[in-house]
Amino acid sequence: MSPTAALDVVLPVGVIGLGDIAQKAYLPVLAALPGLDLRLMTRDRAKLDRLGGAYRIDPQHRFTDLGELIDSGIRAAFVHAATDQHVPIVEQLLTAGVEVYVDKPLDYTLDGARRLVDLADRQGRSLMVGFNRRHAPGYVQAKERPRDLIVLQKNREGLPEAARTLVYDDFIHVVDLLRFLVPGEIEQVDVRARSRAGLVEHLVLTLAGDGFTALGIMNRMSGSTEEVLEVSGGDSKRAVVNLAEVIDHRGQPTVRRRGDWVPVAQQRGIEQVVLAFLDAVRAGRTIDAHDALRTHELCELIVQRVTAAG
DSSP, X not given: OOHHHHHTSXXXXXXXXXXXXXXXXXXXXXXXSTTEEEEEEOSOHHHHHHHHHHTTOOGGGEESOHHHHHHTTOSEEXXXXXGGGHHHHHHHHHHTTOEEEEOSOSOSSHHHHHHHHHHHHHHTOOEEEOOGGGGOHHHHHXXXXXXXXXXXXXXXXXXXXXXXXXXXXXXXXXXXXXXXXXXSOOOEEEEEEEEETTEEEEEEEEEEEXXXXXXXXXXXXXXXXXXXXXXXXXXXXXXXXXXXXXXXXXXXEEEEEOOTTSOHHHHTTHHHHHHHHHHHHHHTOOOOOHHHHHHHHHHHXXXXXXXXXX
């Protein structure tokens, strides 16, 4: 089938898990795209009918059982269920021949993540992990600049947390974005953290290679919720503030802000990553998750070092 013909075919797509991330980020994007036949699945019947009605989903395409959703003929699925349910859900989808997009992380354990990547390989199916920041315009633009030094801060207010969930639920974005931005092979990894009563208050990751250093910082007791990236080199610097404001420094700073009519989903890379996945499904291209797995491997290393340091 030619790419042009593929665009004319309605694509049956399942959305599994209808919590905050699905409601705020993904359903508005998916519902606005042409050529999709959306089918929703959650065990919460009241939520299913409320959202199904809001998005005009045929009642016959609202499911409380994953097997019934698969049997309805979906070709692709977006998985937004709780992380501890990712492995059984994604395994069932891949085994049935469904192409899968899943929220990060794949699992809270490296073994679980590897299990899913290996299964996707054996089945010859796409497994795409939702690292949307790789598609956010401000961060894509940051990759255009010299990056001898990269500093990324993603801070929170009054939210210390156990190492494993902090790293895999939140700091994983920092890890993956640094991996995306570094201009060469990572040769050195250093991890520093402060924990009290088993909860991590702040965490600093250093990645270094030939001619570059990258710092990832998360302070869960910072008094502010913010995300700030700075890349510098060649006597210039570019900063991205909260994914919305790009500031170039070479002498006097030049500020570019997100336009008033630019949707938040575009600003955060959600729309772009959704389209990348669906374009691959339509074109018959397989997306493998091996690069995403390397991010999970680095996260596991961070957890082990933080835990060992107490």
